[in-house]
Amino acid sequence: MTLSKDIRKQIEALRTQINEHNHRYYVLDDPAIPDAEYDRLFRRLQVLEADNPGFITSESPTRRVGDAPAGHFARIHHKIPMLSLGNVFSDAELFDFDRRVREKLDEDPVEYVAEPKLDGLAVTLMYESGRLAYAATRGDGTTGEDITGNICTINAVPLKLLGQRRPRKLEVRGEVFMSKAAFARLNRQAIANGDKTFANPRNAAAGSLRQLDPKVTAIRQLDIYIYALGQVTRQISERHSDTLKQLQQWGFKPLPLMQVITGFDGLRAYYRRIAGLRDTLPYEIDGVVYKVNAYSRQQYLGYVSRAPRWAIAHKFPAHEEISILEDIQIQVGRTGALTPVARLQPTTVSGVTVTNATLHNMDEINRKDIRIGDTVIIRRAGDVIPEVVRSILGKRCGNPPVFIMPATCPVCSSAVQRIEGEAVYRCTGGLYCSAQRKQALKHFVSRKAMDIDGLGKKIIDQLVDKQLIKTPADIYRLRHSTIVDLQRMADKSADNLLKAIQQSKRTTLPRFLYALGIREVGEATAVSLANHFQTLRNLLRADRQQLLGVPDIGPVVAEHILSFFSEPHNLSVISQLQNAGIHWSDIQPPPQQQPLQGKTYVITGTLALPRNTVKQQLIALGAKITGNISAKATALIAGQKPGTKLTKARELGIDILDETQLQALLHTHQNTT
Numbered sequence: 001m002t003l004s005k006d007i008r009k010q011i012e013a014l015r016t017q018i019n020e021h022n023h024r025y026y027v028l029d030d031p032a033i034p035d036a037e038y039d040r041l042f043r044r045l046q047v048l049e050a051d052n053p054g055f056i057t058s059e060s061p062t063r064r065v066g067d068a069p070a071g072h073f074a075r076i077h078h079k080i081p082m083l084s085l086g087n088v089f090s091d092a093e094l095f096d097f098d099r100r101v102r103e104k105l106d107e108d109p110v111e112y113v114a115e116p117k118l119d120g121l122a123v124t125l126m127y128e129s130g131r132l133a134y135a136a137t138r139g140d141g142t143t144g145e146d147i148t149g150n151i152c153t154i155n156a157v158p159l160k161l162l163g164q165r166r167p168r169k170l171e172v173r174g175e176v177f178m179s180k181a182a183f184a185r186l187n188r189q190a191i192a193n194g195d196k197t198f199a200n201p202r203n204a205a206a207g208s209l210r211q212l213d214p215k216v217t218a219i220r221q222l223d224i225y226i227y228a229l230g231q232v233t234r235q236i237s238e239r240h241s242d243t244l245k246q247l248q249q250w251g252f253k254p255l256p257l258m259q260v261i262t263g264f265d266g267l268r269a270y271y272r273r274i275a276g277l278r279d280t281l282p283y284e285i286d287g288v289v290y291k292v293n294a295y296s297r298q299q300y301l302g303y304v305s306r307a308p309r310w311a312i313a314h315k316f317p318a319h320e321e322i323s324i325l326e327d328i329q330i331q332v333g334r335t336g337a338l339t340p341v342a343r344l345q346p347t348t349v350s351g352v353t354v355t356n357a358t359l360h361n362m363d364e365i366n367r368k369d370i371r372i373g374d375t376v377i378i379r380r381a382g383d384v385i386p387e388v389v390r391s392i393l394g395k396r397c398g399n400p401p402v403f404i405m406p407a408t409c410p411v412c413s414s415a416v417q418r419i420e421g422e423a424v425y426r427c428t429g430g431l432y433c434s435a436q437r438k439q440a441l442k443h444f445v446s447r448k449a450m451d452i453d454g455l456g457k458k459i460i461d462q463l464v465d466k467q468l469i470k471t472p473a474d475i476y477r478l479r480h481s482t483i484v485d486l487q488r489m490a491d492k493s494a495d496n497l498l499k500a501i502q503q504s505k506r507t508t509l510p511r512f513l514y515a516l517g518i519r520e521v522g523e524a525t526a527v528s529l530a531n532h533f534q535t536l537r538n539l540l541r542a543d544r545q546q547l548l549g550v551p552d553i554g555p556v557v558a559e560h561i562l563s564f565f566s567e568p569h570n571l572s573v574i575s576q577l578q579n580a581g582i583h584w585s586d587i588q589p590p591p592q593q594q595p596l597q598g599k600t601y602v603i604t605g606t607l608a609l610p611r612n613t614v615k616q617q618l619i620a621l622g623a624k625i626t627g628n629i630s631a632k633a634t635a636l637i638a639g640q641k642p643g644t645k646l647t648k649a650r651e652l653g654i655d656i657l658d659e660t661q662l663q664a665l666l667h668t669h670q671n672t673t
Helices: 002-027 035-051 091-105 180-193 201-209 214-218 240-249 263-280 295-301 362-368 434-444 457-465 491-503 509-515 523-533 536-540 544-548 555-566 568-579 611-620 644-652 659-670
Strands: 075-077 111-118 121-128 131-137 143-145 169-178 222-232 259-262 285-292 311-315 320-332 337-349 352-358 375-379 387-391 425-427 600-604 624-626 635-638 655-657
Touching: 002 035, 035 320, 091 263, 091 285, 091 295, 091 311, 111 240, 111 263, 111 311, 121 201, 121 222, 131 143, 169 180, 169 201, 180 201, 201 214, 201 222, 222 240, 259 263, 263 285, 285 295, 320 387, 337 375, 352 387, 362 387, 434 457, 509 523, 509 536, 523 536, 523 611, 523 624, 544 555, 555 568, 600 611, 600 644, 611 624, 611 659, 635 644, 644 655, 655 659
Parallel strands: 600 624, 600 635, 635 655
Antiparallel strands: 075 143, 111 259, 111 285, 121 131, 121 169, 169 222, 285 311, 320 337, 320 375, 337 352, 337 425, 375 387
């Protein structure tokens, strides 16, 4: 008796949970759990009811399809119910489905139609005398909501059917969805407007389709694929695949990748092919659907209470799952960006055990209100790094503290900086921080910086991995005996590298400033800084106002420079570099008015002179060099094979200089300075 009561309580608790989730999913468009968790709850209830049929009631979710309409729209009764499908999750379950069909039909093999299972919103469209009469949501399977006005905003929906010999009444059923690209645009716009974002494309499509104002729906860029018939006044064909072809001729958009297959081997092969394509498709799918192709066979097989016996959905491993956020830790990237990472209770997502997931940045943590200890939804699609989608606030215990970004780098203890208007926090110890070490060294030795020939990526990787160098200053302490044993290194190449290191000590102040890797200080900005302050000492002593007095230096770049030079670790490395013998000639103050000051040039194509030489000559005359063509450019310098920049310059009416005209420009102004 006690066991019976316990089972009844379990069944009632599951029904309550499932009904609540149905309401959130179908009515509020605000699902609280991933589909995989819902499937588990539903299958558990099915098992308990199957084992205890005396507890089955007509109100059980297993007797229904979804939930009732929200009441915002007029109700429409479905003369032919819009049923959902049963699910299988493994080859063994799929084999059982095919076996049941074969045995019932006494036919082997059985011919099926297979198609991707779109993750959207099921709708029905009724046409009378070739014109759209109404459209409705599935609702509870028997009664849906009239969404005709919103459906008419979808370009793929024909308002008048094409062709001839159409049934007087034709009801078609399909899936309204939002493409991945449209979903990304919608959420970007929501973030820009400070609005709530959607959790996934299905949620976005459902919310868009049920807007009271069709103008809102129209801008959401919804789409639709038709996959089945509802009520018709006469039979169109004898097979489902032929019906889909006929519907296409009448102007409907059938599912892509639909295929007629036979037998279990065909079912399994189709599933694997579509699973391999899943992450490349422009829309979300969560499985594939198999339907017995012949309508006569479908009618013979019939229905169970909730779904047809002649069709099944083969679900993919879930992209989303639930876990517990145990901690938030900080990773420092090669450019100094601090990324918060969620440490999770292990959970399987898309067939992979996930213990870590990205939280992107502090703005995302605040926007999603994610806190340590929360029950969270994790999403992983293909090879994409798992991310925390959101917290399930209903499962939050108490009032855990809000996460705060650290003030110092967890790797090197340098100060952490966040520029106003940027989402990313960054470590300011660029020359010292081990997390940024390889990136900083590769930039330091590059051709436009210190130009150390022979010290390439693979050599730097070895030197860092063997802990032979930690900062750029360590490069100048290398000895022949240290580097000769490296891979791809011998006596001669070691001698050449040491010679290149020695030669790099004589450089220019602009090159040295550029080599330091200060954020947003490129070649042109380094030249401007060097020309303005003339010495490194003067630059190190500059305050914000003095930096803002340099041409093309704005508040953001000024803040980056101040932060870099205020970090003691960076100053220590700079001092070591100077002590190692790096030096440059004094900079002569530029003339009061440089001939090309205020002018901006863009260079494209191949020039006779090295492009960097041309850039330096123009910069020395006061010009600014940029990589993007815009109406602000003074002229485009076009060499051989100029590409699309030449076309854009012509469209904008910008002057175009060939190499002869460039040389004339340089010759004229160099002779006047």
